[in-house]
Amino acid sequence: MRALITCSYNGTHFLGSQTQTETKNTIFGQIEYIFNELNITSKPQPSGRTDKGVHASGQTFHIDLPEFWNDLKKLKRILNEMLPNSIKILSIKEVDAEFHARYSAKSRVYRYLIKTNESNPFEDDFISFYTDADFKSIQKNISLFIGEHDFREFMKTGSEINSTTREIYKAYAYKKDDLIVLNFEANGFLRSQIRLMVGALLNLDATQIKEQLDCKKQYKIKPATPNGLYLAKIKY
Amino acid sequence: MRALITCSYNGTHFLGSQTQTETKNTIFGQIEYIFNELNITSKPQPSGRTDKGVHASGQTFHIDLPEFWNDLKKLKRILNEMLPNSIKILSIKEVDAEFHARYSAKSRVYRYLIKTNESNPFEDDFISFYTDADFKSIQKNISLFIGEHDFREFMKTGSEINSTTREIYKAYAYKKDDLIVLNFEANGFLRSQIRLMVGALLNLDATQIKEQLDCKKQYKIKPATPNGLYLAKIKY
Structure with a gap:
């Protein structure tokens, strides 16, 4: 299932949003790491990037969830328990398989x-x-x-x-x-x-x-x- | 002149308040560094220490100012211009030579x-x-x-x-x-x-x-x- 996830974050503690090979200390470095811990190995696709120190009250990304993750409320709760408090999942909803967080954005x-x-x-x-x-x-x-x-x-x-x-x-x-x-x-x-x-x-x-x-x-x-x-x- | 200085700070960005030899990234590491830049070489004496991540809305310290620093309003303005925004000097006032920020505290x-x-x-x-x-x-x-x-x-x-x-x-x-x-x-x-x-x-x-x-x-x-x-x- 493809899911569209909306999140907010405090950019103060992170080296920008984009994943980096050298450090896990980016917004999507953290998010990807937590998904991996949950055995969700598809890569989160953000709507775009934000720089170091920039915040988000409504960033989005999509990700393909394996079949066993059909309880989206539970997934949201678990993600928020595992993520640092400076990143917060606001909503998770199912979208079409063709939907793309970046390219579908109007x-x-x-x-x-x-x-x-x-x-x-x-x-x-x-x-x-x-x-x-x-x-x-x-x-x-x-x-x-x-x-x-x-x-x-x-x-x-x-x-x-x-x-x-x-x-x-x-x-x-x-x-x-x-x-x-x-x-x-x-x-x-x-x-x-x-x-x-x-x-x-x-x-x-x-x-x-x-x-x-x-x-x-x-x-x-x-x-x-x-x-x-x-x-x-x-x-x- | 001995001065009693009151300051506030956001502890998020610092490794605690106490000066350390290995890093300047502590509250009093920053304050001491700025005083040195102003040719004020006497060491700031804080009322006590705060841990990493702890904030202050009214921390105090005393310091001995050289004679040429008698305009305390100007000193306050310059310190605030030079210090990072996460540390703020709230007031500077003259005190007796026997006053000690730590030992005189009630x-x-x-x-x-x-x-x-x-x-x-x-x-x-x-x-x-x-x-x-x-x-x-x-x-x-x-x-x-x-x-x-x-x-x-x-x-x-x-x-x-x-x-x-x-x-x-x-x-x-x-x-x-x-x-x-x-x-x-x-x-x-x-x-x-x-x-x-x-x-x-x-x-x-x-x-x-x-x-x-x-x-x-x-x-x-x-x-x-x-x-x-x-x-x-x-x-x-």
Whole structure:
């Protein structure tokens, strides 16, 4: 049976999401290890990767379960007992054999959390503190990213990709108590794209962002810190 | 000038508070390093130590500042700029030359946070999740610890100490939203004493706790996890 599994995780303790041969200390390194312990040897296929320090409130992956695992509630309970508390299985449901967590995804939603207060040691792993972040200008300029663009000036190199064009369906910012929340939904994102877009919103004006989006000029932008970023939802 | 400095820290990222020769990755390893960068070579003297994974909302230490550091507001600002966000200087004030952060302390206050909900990856570094914790029994039995006792059955061995007798001035539990908060105030605590007392409150009944406090019987208790523990205040 092919199962679609939704999970959340605290990225603080892991070297990113992707399995690595050198270390088990990645999100999917841990998940794969626990599945192996349960004699489930098919490899979990994530919807995509997240970087070191990036969190997920709704990451997904699919996996092929052997026949003896038909009690999905029980599997969820056992997985949560065995996984570290920093990774949590939220739901497991049966899907068609053709379903693919990555290729069947219609869109991906990320959130980025900013506070302008003084930093706080107990929130620092989860929120980015930018005391001079200007909510009004972020709220105005974030819409510049909506639509289909060549995002090659908004990516970290290092991954093999066919195209640097992505379509952003939604991009908006709002305030919730003393948090500034940035919300991005797209068919896909390039490596570090969101952190570079947030870095641009924090440091460039509208004209500069447009120039960079049109690949006319390349401003040096520091990516926003990973600890404010959450993979929120994969839509199918 | 001798200064008393109050700080808070997120213990998640550090190998405990005490400086170590092998690594700089301890709370006071970091603090000492930053003071050295500022040409302040006197060693910070903490009120006491906290273990790996234990947090502080109000740890204190004293240090002797060279004459050129008389602007304490500026020093605080610079320290906070240089320290990692997981350590925060809350206040710096001048004290007498005889003052000692450890020996002048009248009492130490610790808090321990428990939730009985399902664990949550984003709170797991800061709260202990014990789904079967019984608030009524914790609230009743915690008062057994009040007074002067020989706590030798409530300590991890490993530190050199003259006496295992400590006086607990206050010990009480209350609810705050869905949190169970345990509060302990004493002249001092032995190594892992609070985590072992919390472990006893979670696993033993009143008779058993009394037997262990009277050193009549030794029950095997697992110390409660460090991530729920906070050094809250040092009173002088």
